[in-house]
Amino acid sequence: MHFLNGDRIYIKPNIICGTFSEELQNCLSQIAGINSGRKIFKLNFFIDSGSRELYADIRTQICAEVQNNLSGNILISVIAQPPITGKVIVETCFYDPELWNAEPISEGGNGAVLFKNGDNRILIGNVQSFVSENCRENSDLAFRQLCDVFVQARFPVNAIVRQWNYIEDILGFDENEQRYQAFNNVRSAFYGNCFDGKGYPAATGIGMNQGGVIIEFIAIQSPNLVTKPIDNPVQIAAHSYSDEVLVGEACVVKTTPKFERARYLELLGKKIIFISGTASIRGEYTVGVNDPARQTEITIENIKQLYSDSVLAKLSTGNLSPKYGHARVYIKEKKDYAAIRRTFKTHFGNLPVVYIIADICRNDLLVEIEGKVILE
Numbered sequence: 098m099h100f101l102n103g104d105r106i107y108i109k110p111n112i113i114c115g116t117f118s119e120e121l122q123n124c125l126s127q128i129a130g131i132n133s134g135r136k137i138f139k140l141n142f143f144i145d146s147g148s149r150e151l152y153a154d155i156r157t158q159i160c161a162e163v164q165n166n167l168s169g170n171i172l173i174s175v176i177a178q179p180p181i182t183g184k185v186i187v188e189t190c191f192y193d194p195e196l197w198n199a200e201p202i203s204e205g206g207n208g209a210v211l212f213k214n215g216d217n218r219i220l221i222g223n224v225q226s227f228v229s230e231n232c233r234e235n236s237d238l239a240f241r242q243l244c245d246v247f248v249q250a251r252f253p254v255n256a257i258v259r260q261w262n263y264i265e266d267i268l269g270f271d272e273n274e275q276r277y278q279a280f281n282n283v284r285s286a287f288y289g290n291c292f293d294g295k296g297y298p299a300a301t302g303i304g305m306n307q308g309g310v311i312i313e314f315i316a317i318q319s320p321n322l323v324t325k326p327i328d329n330p331v332q333i334a335a336h337s338y339s340d341e342v343l344v345g346e347a348c349v350v351k352t353t354p355k356f357e358r359a360r361y362l363e364l365l366g367k368k369i370i371f372i373s374g375t376a377s378i379r380g381e382y383t384v385g386v387n388d389p390a391r392q393t394e395i396t397i398e399n400i401k402q403l404y405s406d407s408v409l410a411k412l413s414t415g416n417l418s419p420k421y422g423h424a425r426v427y428i429k430e431k432k433d434y435a436a437i438r439r440t441f442k443t444h445f446g447n448l449p450v451v452y453i454i455a456d457i458c459r460n461d462l463l464v465e466i467e468g469k470v471i472l473e
Contacts, residue, residue, distance in 0.1 A: 102193035107451045117184045124187045125166040135191035139172040143186045145179035152307035170201040177306040178455040217319040227309025232276035235309040236283035255291040256316040259371045260300040263311040267304035285352035296326030300356030301374030304456030327359035333381040359403040368472035376465045389433035389463045393440040404470045417472040424468040427455040
């Protein structure tokens with residue numbers, strides 16, 4: 098939202114321990130009361146859901162309440178990742194209508210908003226498939242829906258610069274195929290060689306309790322865009338992992354996760370680094386097994402590598418001052434929250450952050466952190 102002269106803020110209920118409906122209404126009332134001169138175009142709802150039926154009911158309720166309480170075409174994602182406190186957190190995305198013309202490509206669960214400013218075009222949206230209990234089938238459909246959106250918007254797939262991939266029961270198996278591995282195989286086939294020479298998007302691949310597969314994306318087309326992938330020298334690029342750390346039987350085809358550790362972008366005088374979902378991995382192996390504080394420390398060290406002085410010197414001329422803009426912290430077990438939060442605050446103080454319960458993409462990983470770095 099930085100390029101849109103907007104913002105991305107998290108709305109939490111003022112009163113915890115109410116019913117879900119009460120907390121939802123409280124959040125929507127806060128959103129309706131925001132008068133920033135910016136317009137809302139996307140809402141992400143982080144909720145708890147214990148069953149497929151409950152998830153569908155909550156999703157229906159949220160869509161109806163948004164329509165009743167807020168005006169305009171607003172994209173909605175309902176992500177079954179429980180907040181640490183309360184029953185709902187709403188990520189609210191804004192843009193500046195004075196600078197950008199916004200055109201809805203479609204509405205609601207699957208679709209995007211196309212922002213135009215002269216020759217600069219930004220496509221932001223989400224697609225979801227939960228028609229099946231099989232991850233490969235949901236992934237296939239989600240990527241087909243993604244393709245439809247890009248065709249309608251006349252955008253090439255390789256314009257994607259940031260992607261979020263939410264996968265129900267990410268560590269589970271459908272017969273002998275791990276669900277995250279199934280998603281990666283479908284993603285690899287969908288991408289093909291379209292990112293050759295450009296590097297992959299920054300991305301997060303994370304679990305959720307229900308909802309099949311959700312893919313969120315930011316794509317940019319502009320003759321003025323400068324974008325570069327960023328590697329971490331102490332980590333092997335995820336798309337270059339060896340077979341040794343990919344889950345599944347030897348007879349099963351296993352492709353690597355196709356994303357970069359981070360991605361630099363420069364457009365309309367604004368400079369930013371998208372930090373992918375980052376965990377406690379050195380080389381390609383997990384560090385700090387069973388130690389949440391140690392894993393958080395290593396994760397933050399990995400993140401800081403991505404906007405170190407040596408990295409910034411290669412990205413742009415002139416002196417760049419990095420400011421970590423916001424963070425989303427995924428925690429596997431609620432019992433580890435205190436240790437993870439304490440370690441995070443040691444490094445980042447009162448930086449805006451939201452803590453979410455979610456399964457990480459490896460059994461031995463306890464925490465994952467993503468965010469953005471604004472360069473001034």
